Amino acid sequence: MYKIVRKKELNPTVTLMDIEAPLIAKKAQPGQFIILRVDENGERIPLTVADYDREKGTITIIFQIVGATTEKLNQLNEGEYIQDFVGPLGVASHVEGLKKVAVVGGGVGCAIAYPIAKKLHKLGCEVHSVVGFRNKDLVILEEEFDKVSDKLCVMTDDGSYGEKGLVTDALRKLIESGEEYDEVITIGPLIMMKFVCMLTKEKGIKTVASMNPIMIDGTGMCGGCRLTVGGETKFACVDGPDFDGHLIDFDEAIERSSMYKDFERHAHGEACNLFKKEVK
Amino acid sequence: MPNMSLVKNKMPEQEPNVRNKNFKEVSLGYTEEQAIDEAQRCLNCKHKPCVSGCPVNINIPDFIQQVAQGNFEEAYKIISKSSSLPAVCGRVCPQETQCEQKCVRGIKGEPVAIGRLERFVADWHNAHDDGNVEKPVSNGHKVAIIGAGPAGLACAGDLAKLGYDVTIFEALHLAGGVLVYGIPEFRLPKAIVQKEINTLKAIGVKVETNMVIGKVLTIDELFDDLGFEAVFVGSGAGLPKFMNIPGESLKGVYSANEFLTRTNLMKAYIEGSDTPIQNAKKVAVVGGGNVAMDAARCAKRLGAEDVYIVYRRSEEEMPARLEEVHHAKEEGIIFKMLTNPVEILGDEHKNVSGMKCVEMELGEPDESGRRRPVIKQDSEFVLDVDCVVMSIGTSPNPLIRNTTPGLDTQKWGGLIVDEATGLTSREGVFAGGDAVTGAATVILAMGAGKTAAKAMDEYIKNK
Numbered sequence: 001m002y003k004i005v006r007k008k009e010l011n012p013t014v015t016l017m018d019i020e021a022p023l024i025a026k027k028a029q030p031g032q033f034i035i036l037r038v039d040e041n042g043e044r045i046p047l048t049v050a051d052y053d054r055e056k057g058t059i060t061i062i063f064q065i066v067g068a069t070t071e072k073l074n075q076l077n078e079g080e081y082i083q084d085f086v087g088p089l090g091v092a093s094h095v096e097g098l099k100k101v102a103v104v105g106g107g108v109g110c111a112i113a114y115p116i117a118k119k120l121h122k123l124g125c126e127v128h129s130v131v132g133f134r135n136k137d138l139v140i141l142e143e144e145f146d147k148v149s150d151k152l153c154v155m156t157d158d159g160s161y162g163e164k165g166l167v168t169d170a171l172r173k174l175i176e177s178g179e180e181y182d183e184v185i186t187i188g189p190l191i192m193m194k195f196v197c198m199l200t201k202e203k204g205i206k207t208v209a210s211m212n213p214i215m216i217d218g219t220g221m222c223g224g225c226r227l228t229v230g231g232e233t234k235f236a237c238v239d240g241p242d243f244d245g246h247l248i249d250f251d252e253a254i255e256r257s258s259m260y261k262d263f264e265r266h267a268h269g270e271a272c273n274l275f276k277k278e279v280k
Numbered sequence: 281m282p283n284m285s286l287v288k289n290k291m292p293e294q295e296p297n298v299r300n301k302n303f304k305e306v307s308l309g310y311t312e313e314q315a316i317d318e319a320q321r322c323l324n325c326k327h328k329p330c331v332s333g334c335p336v337n338i339n340i341p342d343f344i345q346q347v348a349q350g351n352f353e354e355a356y357k358i359i360s361k362s363s364s365l366p367a368v369c370g371r372v373c374p375q376e377t378q379c380e381q382k383c384v385r386g387i388k389g390e391p392v393a394i395g396r397l398e399r400f401v402a403d404w405h406n407a408h409d410d411g412n413v414e415k416p417v418s419n420g421h422k423v424a425i426i427g428a429g430p431a432g433l434a435c436a437g438d439l440a441k442l443g444y445d446v447t448i449f450e451a452l453h454l455a456g457g458v459l460v461y462g463i464p465e466f467r468l469p470k471a472i473v474q475k476e477i478n479t480l481k482a483i484g485v486k487v488e489t490n491m492v493i494g495k496v497l498t499i500d501e502l503f504d505d506l507g508f509e510a511v512f513v514g515s516g517a518g519l520p521k522f523m524n525i526p527g528e529s530l531k532g533v534y535s536a537n538e539f540l541t542r543t544n545l546m547k548a549y550i551e552g553s554d555t556p557i558q559n560a561k562k563v564a565v566v567g568g569g570n571v572a573m574d575a576a577r578c579a580k581r582l583g584a585e586d587v588y589i590v591y592r593r594s595e596e597e598m599p600a601r602l603e604e605v606h607h608a609k610e611e612g613i614i615f616k617m618l619t620n621p622v623e624i625l626g627d628e629h630k631n632v633s634g635m636k637c638v639e640m641e642l643g644e645p646d647e648s649g650r651r652r653p654v655i656k657q658d659s660e661f662v663l664d665v666d667c668v669v670m671s672i673g674t675s676p677n678p679l680i681r682n683t684t685p686g687l688d689t690q691k692w693g694g695l696i697v698d699e700a701t702g703l704t705s706r707e708g709v710f711a712g713g714d715a716v717t718g719a720a721t722v723i724l725a726m727g728a729g730k731t732a733a734k735a736m737d738e739y740i741k742n743k
Contacts, residue, residue: 023497037453042554084490086453087492088496217451217461217541219451219492220519221519221520222520222535222537223535224538226529233522238679252630255530258531259531
């Protein structure tokens with residue numbers, strides 16, 4: 001069992017938790033993920049490590065309430081326990097040697113983009129962060145990003161905060177204004193990453209995308225997380241989760257991510273009834 | 281006077297058309313009377329040919345003599361000297377190619393039902409067990425086992441009995457390896473696996489779940505920081521293989537590992553499990569091994585109307601156990617032999633809508649000695665399915681070899697070991713099971729675990 005030592009609501013549908021897991025905290029690197037199971041009947045879900053504190057022995061996770069499992073997880077409070085918590089899994093993001101990077105995050109994906117931006121900043125790299133959200137209420141980690149970024153663009157779809165528009169609009173502006181990046185790192189909804197990669201391909205800038213497909217074991221056994229990258233089958237859990245964004249077959253990944261949509265909607269509905277709570 | 285019946289006592293079973301709708305165990309096990317009657321078929325041969333067919337050398341005639349006399353607990357003691365998991369092996373060992381194949385009674389008629397008797401003895405013991413075990417005296421040495429599957433459990437059991445302080449590190453949330461994620465409940469009830477693991481815990485074995493060695497701790501850290509003196513790697517089979525034909529990324533295409541893990545480990549078949557599985561109506565399982573049979577029989581139980589086994593050679597070449605093939609057929613699984621998929625077809629939403637196949641015929645023997653299947657001209661047809669399960673093998677998990685310097689591997693990724701001891705190219709690191717051999721059987725993995733346990737004991741004593 002793994003103790004929840006801190007819980008903080010970042011916005012109405014996104015929650016942060018610090019989980020006591022000293023061995024994992026000792027090893028975790030930005031870009032890696034953990035797998036957790038909320039309770040005995042729970043499913044195994046992957047969540048990318050949002051932060052770690054090697055001294056306190058904690059791992060920070062940030063999750064959006066999208067289905068029954070994240071709803072159940074969100075019902076737990078500080079001092080309570082998660083059944084299973086395993087990691088750090090996957091290959092850490094390659095950040096060494098980069099001089100100037102644009103980090104592009106969307107929605108809850110910003111939770112994963114943040115530790116990478118932080119690490120790059122610490123290594124002396126010039127970091128430009130572009131973060132996008134649907135509206136003002138959903139903005140997360142703005143202060144944190146601000147501290148580790150040489151430039152920060154906050155975008156909202158409806159213009160209720162920051163600048164109105166998509167992250168690709170801001171990124172295009174930066175590139176076209178003459179900013180030269182060694183690399184673009186993007187994390188967020190698949191559709192957003194697809195368009196970021198299309199833009200950077202056009203501009204000839206190397207781009208890494210962090211993928212978060214459906215997984216079960218997360219250790220290279222089930223093959224459920226397979227993606228097509230450069231025409232080859234890759235497993236996100238052991239080969240990734242970071243891949244060359246210009247080689248990923250995003251359309252296939254988008255289709256595959258919808259495999260259990262009906263089940264999730266149904267289960268989520270049941271969970272909501274169970275907790276007698278409205279979830280937006 | 282031995283019982284000279286030419287046939288085995290029949291195993292009581294659930295009716296095929298009842299059991300293919302539930303996940304309860306198919307075979308119900310002998311009664312005491314049936315077991316004694318069957319045991320009396322054993323001739324108690326002096327040269328014990330059956331023992332040489334057993335990968336862990338159980339003293340088979342001795343335990344059977346005890347059964348014949350109704351001394352079931354004595355029989356259990358004899359088996360458990362050689363096997364750490366008798367209730368498991370009695371169910372999943374391919375006895376027909378091991379002990380039973382060597383049985384003298386098999387020359388004329390059927391061999392003694394050694395597997396069924398082993399199962400009976402283990403179940404009898406478990407039903408009458410008071411839970412009291414003698415904890416071995418500690419010898420003060422620490423050993424680590426990576427992977428709580430058959431190889432690791434067997435190795436742990438033997439070392440614990442010798443007094444070692446044994447810790448098993450398991451990557452999943454539950455110990456048992458393939459016994460819990462792969463082999464379905466109806467063939468091996470999970471309560472039995474749990475019971476065997478509890479027995480190991482009772483003699484002092486520690487099981488640490490959620491520990492992915494190579495990630496959270498390396499083998500070097502197990503030695504240097506945690507004081508383990510020897511390590512056994514039983515990390516099992518790894519990444520599933522696909523055929524590399526078009527359509528394998530469609531929704532509704534599973535590896536057998538994923539399909540079985542969702543069903544068994546994550547209990548997708550039980551109402552109330554949070555893990556989803558596709559509600560498929562027509563399922564094709566590609567492959568001819570035991571895993572393919574398990575996947576097909578699970579699919580049927582999950583409610584599929586038509587379930588096909590699609591295999592490119594003929595039934596004769598199928599690697600699955602006869603008993604499994606027989607059970608699958610009884611349950612209504614349709615066998616499409618000499619058939620090979622060439623493409624999986626999808627609808628506009630990228631869901632599986634069919635599988636394009638070709639018919640095959642057998643040509644000249646290949647390197648494996650089996651006749652090579654070749655495509656029959658103009659034989660293409662589409663099998664109407666909405667789900668495809670690929671059960672064509674696995675390649676070893678890269679996590680340990682990528683994080684352990686000095687560990688030599690075969691080109692295909694299997695760890696290289698000395699066969700007599702299980703020693704790898706790293707001092708103090710031993711290995712066995714599928715991580716070494718590639719996909720094989722539970723009992724071979726157990727045998728490898730036991731071999732390594734003996735060698736680890738000698739290694740530590742001579743250090």
